[in-house]
Amino acid sequence: MANDSITRVTSLDVARRAGVSQSAVSRVFTPGGSASAQTIEKVRRAADALGYRPNVLARAMITGKSRIIGLVVAYLDNYFYPLAVERLSVALQEQGYHVLVFMASNTVGHVEGVMQEILDYQVDGIVLASVSMSSVLAARCDESGIPVVLFNRTQPDARLASVTTDNVDGGRQIARHLIAGGAQRIGYIAGFEGASTQIDREAGFRSGLEEAGITLHSRGVGNFQHATARAAALEMFAGRDRPDAVFVCNDHMAFAVMDVLRTKLDLDVPGDVAVAGFDDVPIAAWAAYDLTSFRQPLDRMIAATVATLLHRIDDGAAPPQRHVLAGDLIRRGSTKAEGTVP
Template sequence: MANDTPSKVTSLDVARLAGVSQSAVSRVFTPGASASKRTVEKVRKAAEELGYRPNILARAMITGKSRIIGLVVAYLDNYFYPLAVERLSVELQKQGYHVLVFMASNTVGDVETVMQEILDYQVDGIVLASVSMSSVLAARCDDLGIPVVLFNRTQPDTRLASVTTDNVEGGRQIAHHLIAGGAQRVGYIAGFEGASTQIDREAGFLKGLAEAGASLQDRGVGNFLHDQARAAALEMFAGRDRPDAVFVCNDHMAFAVMDVLRGKLGLDVPGDVAVAGFDDVPISAWAAYDLTSFRQPLNAMVAATVETLMERIADDAVMPRKHKLSGQLIARGSTHPAKDTP
């Protein structure tokens, strides 16, 4: 009985049809390798005619380079991260890399499992967006020569590069803005307690309040989750002695808080409660929210992440750097402008 299974097309078949060497075919399909325009045209035409597709994983086993970057993210329901994933992917693709996106939670066990999957793909580098890494995993990646960049997170581990906004300064500026607008009873709704972004934003906020001669009246925890932020807002604002201003650790939670204030409790924003968030995602500017927020410089963060990753892939002797970029307070209608001083 005849075997009807078609034979697999190889790079040698493409080379014969195009009239070039097998190494020329390899160069055409290797990002960053040089080949003349005429050679590229002949090889691409022959490959299309034969239905040839290069085996990226097989090439990785030969060259030791997969041209794959593993991107781990935990909060895709937060509008900041889909934008970040899109822009990181585009910029890495411009550098000739493919991006594999993995979802993880902030639990140590889940991150460990996801990291093992990533390492199985023999990635050339890893970007962790919104998740942290254990010292054991950091050591393993370092031993394997796989550079890791934390995006919108930082850790003291010197083996890990990181790119963040100056979260402390952002929290500080928000505190000054709320007090300057006349706030007297100030609340804060925290994100995930173990996240460096949460820790730094709250530290900056408390510092700013102290500088303005004020203190925190009430604190809730939303864990960066919509439902938990709603619950925290209901608890914080249901009483008579409620705060007249609140800083919510990110915009995703701030939207939930504003919905509770206006839709559930019948309060006016900012008449009864001024609300500020952090990130300045596009929806913050929508008329439905008009949210005052501290803008993270997303494009600059992406550029620094890709630059750092490429540097370390090219030369593993390059020391990991921790970038802290300046953000900008964007004042909108959810807070009061500064009151005139006598």
């Protein structure tokens, strides 16, 4: 026996029931569309009664706009990025956009594969959080009129807008703080060597050390990974000539380092070793860590990212902007008070 066909409710059906024009229905369901409060109420009531849902894909074919933003992210085990993804998604949804989240690693081949998939969705714009893209894909996006904003990353490509914290200044402030707390043998545990955040934070940190005539005592690489940071800490602090302070490139790794110092090496923080991180994720304030950290201005970063992206969507000729936002050093109990005598 044949199945009964299901009749799809159209915008014309809604218009007839609400007693308005079909264009009025379209305006009600178009983000940013103009309609009176009375019209909106009548159309919404009629749509609910009929079970009408607007065909977003059909509208995209007509307008050339999908109202979809592709958001690419890595390092979701780092507490900074789940917060960033949530707030970015909410901020874009408030502007009438849908967000598709794609996971990627920092390998060029994987990022390129993900980007190809994103472009197949006919997105209006792309936000890359914690990953970079090749110049070939940057050129393709530019030629297709798809704006790209790098979030918490930069790269030397004039076609890409970016929003970052002042990572150089953050690294410099941490160096000054550790020195002011009496540290003399200062180490550094790096993140992923190819990331602009890692490069800039280390550059600022070394600059701060040089200002005081101090040479970096030791260096390890945590690669932004918890397990790798633990291994780097074990190697750095197991010997007699261990650092008396360490800057860890982000909080996610800093937690691993503190765990190693306390539970594996029986060292006191900050009595034996002062520890500072970067990001100031919520867990940094927990009593278990009480981590001194350079706070990224996440809300301002989100606002700048959304504003930059939407401006470029609205005006394809607008030049890409690069925002570098000031952060704040949050002093807690994992480092010694400034002015401490060594």
